[in-house]
Amino acid sequence: MSLLSRMFAAPAVDEVADEVSAALSGLACPEEREPVAPPCEPAAALPAPPAERPWLPDGPTGLGTSAARALLPPPAEPDRPAPGPADGPGTGAGPRPGDPVPGLYCPPAVPADPAKVAEVDRRLEAWAHDLDLFPPEWAGDFAGFQVGRAVVLQHPAAASLERLVVAGKLLVAENVVDDCYCEDYGGSPIGLGGRLIIAQSALDPLHSADGYQQQWHEGLGADAPLRSYADAMRAFREIASPSQVTRFVHDMARLHLGYLAEGAWAQTRTTPPVWKYLVMRQFNNFRPCLSIVDAVDGYELSEPFYSRPEVQRVTALACNATTLVNDLYSFTKEMAVDEHHLNLPVVIAAEDRGGLKEAYLKAVDIHNEIMHAFENEAAVLAAHNPVLARYTTGLAAWVAGNHEWHHTNTYRYSLPNYW
Ligand SMILES: CC(C)=CCC/C(C)=C(\C)COP(=O)(O)OP(=O)(O)O
Numbered sequence: 321m322s323l324l325s326r327m328f329a330a331p332a333v334d335e336v337a338d339e340v341s342a343a344l345s346g347l348a349c350p351e352e353r354e355p356v357a358p359p360c361e362p363a364a365a366l367p368a369p370p371a372e373r374p375w376l377p378d379g380p381t382g383l384g385t386s387a388a389r390a391l392l393p394p395p396a397e398p399d400r401p402a403p404g405p406a407d408g409p410g411t412g413a414g415p416r417p418g419d420p421v422p423g424l425y426c427p428p429a430v431p432a433d434p435a436k437v438a439e440v441d442r443r444l445e446a447w448a449h450d451l452d453l454f455p456p457e458w459a460g461d462f463a464g465f466q467v468g469r470a471v472v473l474q475h476p477a478a479a480s481l482e483r484l485v486v487a488g489k490l491l492v493a494e495n496v497v498d499d500c501y502c503e504d505y506g507g508s509p510i511g512l513g514g515r516l517i518i519a520q521s522a523l524d525p526l527h528s529a530d531g532y533q534q535q536w537h538e539g540l541g542a543d544a545p546l547r548s549y550a551d552a553m554r555a556f557r558e559i560a561s562p563s564q565v566t567r568f569v570h571d572m573a574r575l576h577l578g579y580l581a582e583g584a585w586a587q588t589r590t591t592p593p594v595w596k597y598l599v600m601r602q603f604n605n606f607r608p609c610l611s612i613v614d615a616v617d618g619y620e621l622s623e624p625f626y627s628r629p630e631v632q633r634v635t636a637l638a639c640n641a642t643t644l645v646n647d648l649y650s651f652t653k654e655m656a657v658d659e660h661h662l663n664l665p666v667v668i669a670a671e672d673r674g675g676l677k678e679a680y681l682k683a684v685d686i687h688n689e690i691m692h693a694f695e696n697e698a699a700v701l702a703a704h705n706p707v708l709a710r711y712t713t714g715l716a717a718w719v720a721g722n723h724e725w726h727h728t729n730t731y732r733y734s735l736p737n738y739w
């Protein structure tokens with residue numbers, strides 16, 4: 321039985337640990353290295369000494385200590401007890417606006433520094449305005465999205481404010497493309513492939529005869545989605561290594577494939593079996609956000625490590641868990657617009673021929689199973705290599721931050737009255 325299938329069968333963690341250790345020991349552990357500051361980023365913006373980075377959690381800091389930090393007790397939520405068994409379904413102690421889904425397992429996030437959030441928001445709003453990304457009537461939704469708070473929560477160990485702003489530009493661009501090409505702001509499955517292939521070229525440039533390449537370059541200014549992708553990608557190229565750029569371009573192609581599958585099922589009014597939905601959601605997924613955690617934190621998980629099946633699996637588990645969190649928190653928003661909008665509770669209810677409430681609660685259990693698998697298998701990787709410890713800690717921080725952003729963003733999301 322291969323290591324991967326053995327992991328999939330969820331054996332004892334120490335059995336896998338020996339296998340992973342043997343598998344990874346064949347790879348020279350690259351020294352953790354801070355990339356040379358690209359010309360655009362002043363040296364001062366590079367990681368400050370730990371003492372000057374107040375937003376890091378208490379405990380050991382600095383290169384290679386992230387595994388130790390991962391073992392620290394998570395910071396307690398200052399004003400909100402985590403939901404417990406007593407808050408489970410049917411007890412009447414229903415969640416308040418801003419509370420997490422009762423019974424959903426996700427460790428608390430590192431609290432967001434309000435000053436940092438405000439500065440990131442200020443820079444992103446100016447960037448979006450300069451690129452003419454949205455009309456004035458969308459300004460409320462832009463503010464309500466709370467992009468600055470999202471990226472500060474998702475990247476607590478970001479190496480600089482500039483890198484946080486790059487993560488924010490990518491997050492804005494990804495949502496502009498999703499909203500304008502696929503969903504809420506004029507999106508449609510009709511003709512989606514033609515729009516997305518040009519969008520992909522804003523990330524993955526055309527190389528062709530001069531005349532047509534010039535037309536392509538001019539074409540990238542044609543609409544807000546293209547302008548946002550092109551400029552956010554330019555900013556990412558300035559902070560990332562060539563292999564990190566290639567990784568991101570691949571993950572965006574996966575995302576677009578997921579959009580196309582979702583759109584195809586919308587066109588044919590198909591409600592897929594749960595397993596096929598989970599396949600689609602592994603591609604229509606937050607993965608492009610998680611695959612940049614090393615670049616935002618100012619180091620590189622080198623390609624030989626990143627491409628290991630074990631690392632790919634742990635990355636996919638984290639991405640799937642955090643994307644299903646979106647299904648759970650956006651459920652009421654999506655049902656209000658279209659009762660056939662595909663999300664995990666809807667496809668479970670169809671397959672089980674049951675009610676949406678039972679399906680929703682089952683979706684929470686599915687999320688929790690994936691989340692525990694991520695944590696168990698990430699711990700095995702982290703124990704064997706400091707670079708992998710730093711990377712898996714970054715994934716875990718993104719998952720925790722994204723959950724905090726979802727459950728506290730009462731402008732965008734609300735919970736069903738199932739408890
Ligand atoms: C930020 C990013 C990479 C988004 C890609 C895919 C995406 C938009 C999601 C995973 C969020 O899902 P959804 O389309 O359901 O968005 P909302 O529920 O409207 O927040």
Ligand SMILES: [Mg+2]
Nearest residue numbers: 646647650654
């Ligand atoms: Mg959603």
